[in-house]
Amino acid sequence: MRHADYVARQSQSNSATSALTASWRRSLFKHGLDPADARRPERLTLEELSQRRQAMDPFLRVAAPQLDQLFNLVGLSGCNVMLTDADGVVLDQRVNGADAEQFRDWGLWQGTLWSEAVQGTNGIGTCLAEGRQVTIHRDEHFHTRNTGMSCMDAPIWGPDGRLLAALDVSSARAEQTERYNRLISAQVAQTARAIEAVFFRASFPDARIVVADDTADAAVLLAVDQDDLAIGATRAARRALGLEREGAIRPRPAADLLGRSDDLTGFDKAERAAVVRALARSDGNVSAAARALGIGRATLYRRMSRLGLAEKSG
Structure with missing residues (x-):
């Protein structure tokens, strides 16, 4: 059975109650997307991307060293590290030159929009839609054209308690296993927490920061x-x-x-x-x-x- 047909059938099944199926249903019924749609992700103009980056500049500067550390851990395994805003627009990334062409072709690149509303079930969009850590592995993606990738994501919350960003690690390697994804996912979650904590401290420079719970x-x-x-x-x-x-x-x-x-x-x-x-x-x-x-x-x-x-x- 074709991937698009399977997604449509599962989305319409009353017996399917998993979180993944719920995301497929949102993609199909709420957002009106077609799993067989082969169009590439939308990409902002350079000016639009620049404006978004400027609006998030203090956060991006704080997050950059953490992105570097994460990429040092996963980059050699063919992974792309990306940071988005709350709308799912990729604002910053780390990627090896050897893998860049594949990720650019998939649209996993700065300026592209990966919200669930426009891309269906995917690591970035579903993480932001549900406000939780997710892994979307290959054929768990809504669109058939995205089934070659694995995406591990964690949300980052701002000092005001609102969802601020998503941290994503995506893999272009066909041999990457779900077990390895779990290891990467744990590192993504740890890095997201570190970015959140560092940005919180930076947002209250004159205050004493107290750990309220262990x-x-x-x-x-x-x-x-x-x-x-x-x-x-x-x-x-x-x-x-x-x-x-x-x-x-x-x-x-x-x-x-x-x-x-x-x-x-x-x-x-x-x-x-x-x-x-x-x-x-x-x-x-x-x-x-x-x-x-x-x-x-x-x-x-x-x-x-x-x-x-x-x-x-x-």
């Missing part, structure tokens, strides 16, 4: 300011600590989030930190903060003035 699966990091308020959190930290899913987080005492003692002999003895924590817990209500500190409202106002702390407006 896990090998994700970067669970908090950015803590001089007053010991948590002002930033990675996606994994947001999930683990029940913080806002996306966007800026409401500053909270790091001691509260980390389950540490909040008295003056515990997390911080400084008077300023104690006042700031009380204000944060009361969401800026000076009266409530004063009661929590066991002092009068007027006294707290005097201390706030002396410490250079302004009352929260609105």
Whole structure:
């Protein structure tokens, strides 16, 4: 049976419930794609690509050394290392000259668009569509023309908790096995976590970065300011600590989030930190903060003035 016919039949089967089949169904029914379509992937103009790269420049600069390290590990085995934006546009890559022609012919090249909406099931697009690590091996691809490649991908989440990029390693070698793919996939995931952590640290240059949990699966990091308020959190930290899913987080005492003692002999003895924590817990209500500190409202106002702390407006 032809690959295109098999994909269409499985996509329409009520008994097929795998994650792969779900992606095929999205490709066929939601996006209206044809698995037999042999057209090459769309490619942005040089100006369009330049604009996207400029918008992501701080991230790309941080990620570049990690891409180099990953390519040093997998490049000799005929692999192409690529980094995309959240739309699936390839912004940066590492590839050996001997393999470049094959990858360019497949469209695995800077400026090409690999979203699931336009390419169907593929490593980059499906990783971004589902927000999780995926491996799409050869005939698991939606389009027949992509069945010669194996793609291992992991998502990268931004400091704001939103999906920022996908890290991809694709292979042009027909002899590459699924077992070897698993080894590469583990390295891709590790590199994606490293890029995410490095970019998070770079996004809060004046903050102290605290490891909020010990896990090998994700970067669970908090950015803590001089007053010991948590002002930033990675996606994994947001999930683990029940913080806002996306966007800026409401500053909270790091001691509260980390389950540490909040008295003056515990997390911080400084008077300023104690006042700031009380204000944060009361969401800026000076009266409530004063009661929590066991002092009068007027006294707290005097201390706030002396410490250079302004009352929260609105």
